[in-house]
Every structure is written in C-alpha cells, then in structure tokens.
Amino acid sequence: MTxxxxxxxxxxxxFAPLEAEGRAETVTRRLTDAIVLGVLPDGLPLPxxxxxxxxxxxxxxxxxxxxxxLRQDDLIRTRRGRGGGSFVRAPRDGGGAALLSRLRxxxxxxxxxxxxxxxxxxxxxxxxxxxxxDSLDLQRVRSLAAAVAHAEGASLWLQAEGxxxxxxxxxxxxxxxxxxxxxxxxxxxPVLWLSHAYxxxxxxxxxxxxxxxSAIEAGDPTAAREAVEEHARDLVRALVPLHREAxxxxx
Amino acid sequence: MSxxxxxxxxxxxxxxxxxALAAPLRAQAEAELAVEGPTREALGFETSCRRxxxxxxxxLAGAGLVAAPGVLADVxxxxxxxxxxxxxxxxxxxxxxxxxxxAASDFRDYTQLAWYARPLATGRRAITGPYVDYLCTDxxxxxxTEPVIVDGQFCGVTGVDILARVVERHLADAIGETDExxxxxxxxxxxxxxxxxxxVTGDLVRGVDLTxxxxxxARSGRAQRWQVERCPDLPFAVLARA
Numbered sequence: 292m293t294x295x296x297x298x299x300x301x302x303x304x305x306f307a308p309l310e311a312e313g314r315a316e317t318v319t320r321r322l323t324d325a326i327v328l329g330v331l332p333d334g335l336p337l338p339x340x341x342x343x344x345x346x347x348x349x350x351x352x353x354x355x356x357x358x359x360x361l362r363q364d365d366l367i368r369t370r371r372g373r374g375g376g377s378f379v380r381a382p383r384d385g386g387g388a389a390l391l392s393r394l395r396x397x398x399x400x401x402x403x404x405x406x407x408x409x410x411x412x413x414x415x416x417x418x419x420x421x422x423x424x425d426s427l428d429l430q431r432v433r434s435l436a437a438a439v440a441h442a443e444g445a446s447l448w449l450q451a452e453g454x455x456x457x458x459x460x461x462x463x464x465x466x467x468x469x470x471x472x473x474x475x476x477x478x479x480x481p482v483l484w485l486s487h488a489y490x491x492x493x494x495x496x497x498x499x500x501x502x503x504x505s506a507i508e509a510g511d512p513t514a515a516r517e518a519v520e521e522h523a524r525d526l527v528r529a530l531v532p533l534h535r536e537a538x539x540x541x542x
Numbered sequence: 543m544s545x546x547x548x549x550x551x552x553x554x555x556x557x558x559x560x561x562a563l564a565a566p567l568r569a570q571a572e573a574e575l576a577v578e579g580p581t582r583e584a585l586g587f588e589t590s591c592r593r594x595x596x597x598x599x600x601x602l603a604g605a606g607l608v609a610a611p612g613v614l615a616d617v618x619x620x621x622x623x624x625x626x627x628x629x630x631x632x633x634x635x636x637x638x639x640x641x642x643x644x645a646a647s648d649f650r651d652y653t654q655l656a657w658y659a660r661p662l663a664t665g666r667r668a669i670t671g672p673y674v675d676y677l678c679t680d681x682x683x684x685x686x687t688e689p690v691i692v693d694g695q696f697c698g699v700t701g702v703d704i705l706a707r708v709v710e711r712h713l714a715d716a717i718g719e720t721d722e723x724x725x726x727x728x729x730x731x732x733x734x735x736x737x738x739x740x741x742v743t744g745d746l747v748r749g750v751d752l753t754x755x756x757x758x759x760a761r762s763g764r765a766q767r768w769q770v771e772r773c774p775d776l777p778f779a780v781l782a783r784a
Contacts, residue, residue, distance in 0.1 A: 332643045423746050425730035427656065434654075446645070454650060461674045464732075464744040466682045469674045 314349050318357035320393070321347075326366050326379055327386030328480050329446045335379040337367065364389065387488060390481045394530065395537040402482070402534065406527035409479050410520040412471045413456055417503055417519040418512035419463035428462035429508060436500040445488040452483060455500060459519075462507065479526075486529045499525070545717075545724065546771045549780045552716035553726055553734075553773050556709070560686050560702060561667060563598050564605065566590060567700035571607045571690040575697050579615035582622070588637070591624035594702070596633045600712075602626075603679045604638065604703035607690065608658060613697045617642060621652070623678060638678055650677060661689035661699050669777055672706040672734055672744065682706040682744065684734070706743055710735040725768075725781040727752075734778065752779050 325331045337343065340358070344351040358377055361367045366389075367377045382389060394402075424432065435455040442451040453476050460469040499522040506515035543551075567590065574585055591605045606623035614620050619642040627634040641649045652658050655677070660668035671684035678685075687701035713735050717724055723738035731747040741747070752772060767784040 328648075329646050330641070330648050332646050335643075423744070425732060425746055427730060431654075450646070450649060453648070457650070457676060461676065464672075464674060464682070464746075466674045466680065469676055470680055473676060 314353045315356040315360070318347060318349060318353060319360045322357065322361055323364070323366060323389055323393075324477070324481055326361075327382060327389050328449065328484060329381075331379045333379055333381035337377040337379065339376065386484070390485050391533075391537050393481055394485060394534055395541055397534075399531065399534055402530060403527055405478060405482065406523050409475055409526075410523035412468060412475055413459070413523060414516040414520045416456070416460040416463045416465070416468050416472060417507065417515035419465060419468070420459050421507045421510050421512040421515040423464045424462040424507055428458075431458050432462055432507060433504055436504045439500055445484050448487050449480060449484050453480070459503070459507070482526060482530060485533060486526050489533050545720070546769070546780050546782050549713065549716045549724065549726060550771050550773050552713055553778050553780070554776060556712055557669065557686070557773070557776050557778075559600065560602075560704060561688070563594060563600065563602070564686055564688065564700065564702045567594070567605060567607065567702075568688045568690055571698070571700045572692055575609075575613060575690065575692050581614060581616040582620060583616075585622050587622045587624060588635070592633065592635045595624065595626050595635055600704070601708050602702045603681070603683060603705050603708075605701070606638075607698060607700045608652060608687075609698040610662075610696055611653065619644065619652070621677075625678065640677065652677060657685040657687045657701065658699055661687050662696055665689055665691075665696075669728075671728070672709075672732060675703065679703050679705065684709060706734070710743060723781075723783060727779055727781055729777040747781065750779075750781065752777075 322331070322337075331337075337358075338346070340351050340354045344354045347354070358367060358369070361377075362369060366380055366382060368380050369375070369377045397405075420428070420432070432455070435451065435458050439448070439451040439455050442448040456472060456476070457469070460472040463469070499518060502518040503515060503522070506512075506518055567587070570587070570590055574580060577584065585607065587606050594605045595602050604623055604625045606621065608623065609620040611618050621638060621640045621642070623638040623640070624635045625638055627636055643649060644651070653662070655670075656673075657668065657670040660670070667686070667688040669684060669686055672682050673684075675681065675683035675685065683703050683705055685701060685703050687699040690697045690700055713726065717726075717735065717737045720737050721739070723736065723740050725736045725741055725747065726734040727747055727750065728734060729752050731750040731752075733741050733743055733745045733747065735743055736745075747768070750768060750770070752770065768781040769784040771780040771782070773779060
C-alpha cells in the first residue's frame with residue numbers, strides 16, 4: 292500500500308494547505324499590480340466593496356482589509372458620502388518602489404522559473420505561428436513589432452510589448468496558448484516593466500522582435516522559437532543585478 | 543448536385559442566416575446613434591441582444607455594437623457587446639467588460655482589428671476568421687460585422703460572434719463522412735471545417751488562390767492540386783482533391 296503520509300507529487304499537492312498567504316494579501320497584490328501597471332488608471336472609481344468581493348470570490352471583510360493596505364500604500368483614496376467610494380491613485384514614482392519590493396520578495400529561482408514558463412509558452416506560440424500565420428496575421432505581427440520600437444515610457448512600452456506577444460499567439464491559431472499567454476502576461480508584466488524602467492533596455496529594443504518576425508515570415512519554427520526563448524532569458528538576466536541590489540538595500 | 547456544390551450552398555445559407563439575424567442590430571444602432579450627442583445610456587442593446595443570443599435557434603457567442611472612437615458623447619471607446627453567461631441559466635446574458643482606457647497597459651486598440659477595420663475600409667459587411675478572439679469569446683471564432691452609417695458617417699460596426707466549433711457542427715451534415723479531404727477555407731486558405739484526416743480547422747492551406755484552381759502543398763511536401771469552388775460574394779471556398 293502506498294504510504295500517503297509522504298508528500299508525493301501531485302497527490303500531495305491535492306491536500307497541500309490552501310493559500311500560503313492570506314487572501315487579503317492576494318487581493319492587495321493583484322490590485323497593486325493593476326494600479327502600478329496602469330490596468331486601473333489614475334482616478335478610476337473602484338467597484339463598491341460588496342461587488343469586488345463577489346467578483347473576486349472573497350468575503351467583504353477581506354476586501355475591506357485589502358483596501359486598507361492599498362490606502363496605506365497611497366494607491367487608492369477613499370471619499371465618504373454621496374459620489375464617494377475608493378478611487379485609484381497612480382503612484383507618484385511611477386510604481387518603481389512597489390514593484391521593486393515585489394521583486395525582492397521573489398527568489399531568484401522563482402524569477403528564473405517565471406522566465407522559463409514565459410519562454411515555453413511564448414516560444415511555442417512563435418514556432419506555431421511560423422507554421423500557421425497567413426498574410427493578415429503577418430501584417431499584424433509586423434506592425435506591432437514596429438510599435439514596440441516606438442513606444443515611449445515603461446507603461447506604453449509594456450502595452451506594446453504585450454500586444455506584440457499576444458498577436459504572435461493569435462498567429463499560432465491556438466486559443467489555449469493565447470489564453471495561457473494572457474494569463475502569463477499578468478505575472479510577467481511587473482518584471483518587464485522593471486527591466487525596461489531600470490535597465491534602460493538595450494536588449495529589449497526592437498532587435499529581438501525583428502528576428503522573431505523574420506523567422507515567422509520565413510516559416511522557420513525553430514528560429515522563431517529560439518528568438519523568443521532568448522528574449523525571455525535576456526529579460527531575466529537583466530533583472531538579476533536589480534534583484535541583488537534590492538536585497539542588499541533591504542538588509 | 544455534387545458534394546462540393548452542396549457544401550458551398552450550405553456555407554452560403556449559414557452565412558446569409560447569420561447576417562439576417564444580425565441585421566436588426568445595425569438598424570437599431572443607426573437609429574439610436576442618430577440623436578444629438580448620443581451616450582452609453584441611450585443604447586438599448588440588452589434586450590435585442592438577449593433575444594438574439596437565446597432565441598435565434600443558432601448558438602451565437604456574442605452580439606452587439608462597437609462604437610467608432612468619438613461617436614459617443616460620454617466615452618471615447620465603447621463595446622456594447624453582449625454574451626451568453628457560460629453555464630448560467632438559459633437566457634442570462636452579460637455585457638462584456640473591456641478595457642476602454644487607451645492609457646492602460648492592457649488596452650487593445652480594436653479599431654486595428656479586422657472585424658472593425660474591414661467594414662470601415664470597404665463600407666461593406668465582413669466575415670473575419672476563424673481566429674482566436676482574445677477580446678470577446680477567448681475562443682476560436684468567426685465574427686460577422688456590418689458598418690453602421692449615420693448621415694454618411696461611419697459610426698462603428700454591429701454584428702455577432704459564432705464559435706468555429708458551432709460552424710463545424712452546422713456544416714457536418716453537408717460535408718458528410720468521407721475519407722477524401724474536402725475543405726472549407728477562407729480567403730487566406732485557413733481551414734474552417736473539413737473532412738478526412740489530413741486537415742483540420744485552423745490549418746493553413748498555402749498557395750491557394752481563391753480566384754482560380756491552384757496548386758498547394760500538402761503537409762508531406764508533395765504538390766497537391768485542389769479543385770476550388772468559390773462561395774459567391776463570401777470570403778470562403780470549398781476545396782476538393784482535383
């Protein structure tokens with residue numbers, strides 16, 4: 292008989308304790324990312340507490356706790372009375388401090404792992420796009436690659452970067468991989484933002500995208516996959532010195 | 543009538559049926575946008591879209607109006623797009639939440655997407671796909687759109703989404719069971735649905751010129767000739783081994 296007391300692979304995962312961190316922290320982190328990355332722009336009214344709780348599937352008290360933390364971090368403002376509610380407040384430093392502390396909490400191994408996951412999904416998308424893209428797909432991918440090169444500032448660059456990789460997934464004609472890419476972008480977003488804002492970005496500027504586009508155009512799946520994977524590895528590599536610096540400062 | 547012709551007619555019938563279902567949305571949009579300074583509140587698409595999505599007899603994945611930037615007085619970009627709630631009680635629909643702030647990092651400019659850009663450029667109805675629709679259905683989809691014109695001005699598009707798998711099932715009877723490859727493709731040569739085992743939905747038949755019988759390459763790399771049967775006035779054709 293199998294000894295079920297041992298932590299064995301996926302069986303153990305089924306019964307692993309739920310939520311290593313509190314739900315309020317999870318809600319706070321998700322909203323923090325959204326505010327810093329500009330998904331929730333400055334001045335936007337947040338839905339009422341009860342609606343947020345229902346949509347995120349948590350208790351109203353959890354939402355209240357999370358909003359308290361966001362208020363402390365000066366990422367929302369709350370007004371009472373008629374026309375009141377919580378309003379998004381874009382961070383004055385552009386969000387660097389909030390994202391840096393997130394980066395510090397992430398181990399370097401986890402950062403590398405996130406890069407691996409991103410490389411696997413985006414690389415597979417690029418390889419399939421090289422096989423499947425038609426002339427309309429190519430046109431979209433090409434114009435979005437050009438938009439990345441011209442984007443000014445970390446937030447617009449992130450928008451352009453995300454749109455480019457999304458369109459490569461679309462050119463792969465895989466709905467599942469496109470959904471995986473969208474889900475990953477939410478996680479990779481902060482990393483990309485930081486690498487752009489602090490690294491000033493020589494590795495990221497348009498050259499990688501050009502080689503991805505030419506490989507897709509040439510119908511060369513191997514080259515397309517390699518170009519994207521290298522791009523993902525460069526991103527992680529660019530963040531290692533920043534990670535070490537953030538940890539050194541917090542000691 | 544040959545199988546190819548039967549499939550061609552089935553594709554045409556389905557497309558005309560879908561455009562006929564969507565036509566009232568265009569009339570409604572043109573009426574509601576004709577007022578001075580229309581706002582989101584003035585749009586009454588919930589009732590018409592719910593009826594379309596739940597009572598039309600064809601399982602549609604979405605329906606509504608996508609406004610041209612600047613047409614509405616209270617907001618720049620707007621999708622008044624309704625979808626059936628998956629797994630919800632029959633007849634439940636919800637308006638699709640979409641990022642409409644152009645400064646947000648997850649904003650995607652829909653005016654650049656084919657289902658919007660083509661009716662804008664041509665002034666005519668358009669069929670887009672099959673494609674991965676990351677804005678609305680998140681699935682492999684075909685979108686049928688028409689331009690909304692008020693006083694000679696383009697004001698956006700109305701239309702419906704239908705999932706590729708629904709189209710596959712709808713055309714299955716006409717295609718029948720055969721080991722021979724019979725493909726319905728769009729203008730790019732993208733397979734919409736098929737018979738046989740070599741080609742499936744989403745594959746790309748390269749080198750197919752939809753104006754003529756043309757040579758394409760099978761996956762094995764061998765040159766393969768296709769007999770092309772165009773669907774009149776539609777961006778589709780039926781391919782059979784020549």
